[in-house]
Amino acid sequence: MADQKPAFNFNLTPAMLHILLALADGERHGYAIMQAVAQETDGTMRLGPGTLYRSIRIMLSEDLVAETDERPDPTLDDERRRYYRLTDLGKRVLRSEIKRLSRLVQLAQTKPLLKGHIL
Amino acid sequence: MTNKRMVSLSIWLYRQFLVVYPAEFRQAYGAEMTQVFATQCRYITNGKNWLRLWMATLVDLLTNSTEEVLMTNDGKFRSSMKTGILFGLVAGIFGSVNAITSAALVGKTGEEVISYIVLLSIAALSFASGVIVARRSKQPSTGLWVGLLIGVVASLIATTTRVGYSIAFYNILRNDPSEIRDWIHRGSTTFVDYLIADRIGGFINTTLLLGFMCGVCSTVGGLIGKVQNNVHALENRQDLS
Numbered sequence: 001m002a003d004q005k006p007a008f009n010f011n012l013t014p015a016m017l018h019i020l021l022a023l024a025d026g027e028r029h030g031y032a033i034m035q036a037v038a039q040e041t042d043g044t045m046r047l048g049p050g051t052l053y054r055s056i057r058i059m060l061s062e063d064l065v066a067e068t069d070e071r072p073d074p075t076l077d078d079e080r081r082r083y084y085r086l087t088d089l090g091k092r093v094l095r096s097e098i099k100r101l102s103r104l105v106q107l108a109q110t111k112p113l114l115k116g117h118i119l
Numbered sequence: 120m121t122n123k124r125m126v127s128l129s130i131w132l133y134r135q136f137l138v139v140y141p142a143e144f145r146q147a148y149g150a151e152m153t154q155v156f157a158t159q160c161r162y163i164t165n166g167k168n169w170l171r172l173w174m175a176t177l178v179d180l181l182t183n184s185t186e187e188v189l190m191t192n193d194g195k196f197r198s199s200m201k202t203g204i205l206f207g208l209v210a211g212i213f214g215s216v217n218a219i220t221s222a223a224l225v226g227k228t229g230e231e232v233i234s235y236i237v238l239l240s241i242a243a244l245s246f247a248s249g250v251i252v253a254r255r256s257k258q259p260s261t262g263l264w265v266g267l268l269i270g271v272v273a274s275l276i277a278t279t280t281r282v283g284y285s286i287a288f289y290n291i292l293r294n295d296p297s298e299i300r301d302w303i304h305r306g307s308t309t310f311v312d313y314l315i316a317d318r319i320g321g322f323i324n325t326t327l328l329l330g331f332m333c334g335v336c337s338t339v340g341g342l343i344g345k346v347q348n349n350v351h352a353l354e355n356r357q358d359l360s
């Protein structure tokens with residue numbers, strides 16, 4: 001069930017994939033997503049506010065992510081911040097995309113030209 | 120400038136730059152984007168990092184706002200761009216007149232007068248295009264894009280004319296006192312070397328100048344177009360009531 005191919009015809013950009021990965025750890029607000037992506041990619045991918053919110057807008061409209069209804073405690077965090085989480089469809093799409101990428105890496109490893117260049 | 124003032128100024132500037140996004144997107148995410156940018160600013164400690172942040176932010180703004188405008192306002196945006204190309208062609212003709220005018224032909228004062236008239240005409244064209252496209256698309260930000268397009272098209276036409284003129288009338292230029300003065304001043308080895316460097320530099324300068332000037336004029340035009348739209352809407356509402 002978990003690895004069923006989702007009925008989804010949509011190309012994820014690298015930024016969207018990284019946002020979905022950041023949200024796989026739990027709900028986060030915009031700046032926390034940016035931080036997580038920068039940290040997880042060792043700083044090789046730094047999302048600007050435009051890329052972040054444009055990706056979020058598209059993924060909200062495709063039902064891959066959703067805004068959480070709960071607001072953080074005002075004493076702990078800025079209550080104006082919006083938090084985002086993965087939807088069930090978002091989780092399925094993420095799993096499917098990672099599976100596709102790992103299959104691609106496996107295929108690449110069989111090519112003599114790339115031997116020793118891929119971990 | 121203290122870091123605190125730099126943070127406030129950067130946030131204020133960023134908020135103004137958000138005008139390049141479509142209104143719908145800006146209303147939905149503008150506040151959050153500003154908040155995220157503000158948090159980024161608060162972690163900056165030195166000048167090098169400020170430069171890096173602003174460079175990345177400007178690229179982010181330009182690429183994403185262009186895609187967003189194209190996505191949400193497809194038909195109207197395309198027709199606005201056609202208007203921009205048309206106005207750009209006319210502005211290019213004005214620019215070409217300026218490009219082939221030299222002090223040797225019309226005298227120093229004549230050259231200056233023609234150059235001011237041409238600049239004013241291009242500014243007026245950009246302003247008018249800003250009003251037209253903002254009224255048509257109901258998005259003042261479209262004015263900015265159209266203005267930049269006019270600037271680039273006009274610059275391309277004017278500099279191409281200038282290069283073509285330099286090749287076709289090389290012998291006249293070779294004896295033009297102001298060109299010879301510039302050649303000596305620059306210290307280029309040959310006159311051809313001087314001409315190539317001058318025309319390339321001229322293209323970059325003209326594109327930057329016209330891009331900036333047309334962008335500002337058509338943005339102002341776009342804002343006035345928006346005000347006119349609002350006034351018409353108000354008048355219509357009053358007529359209905």
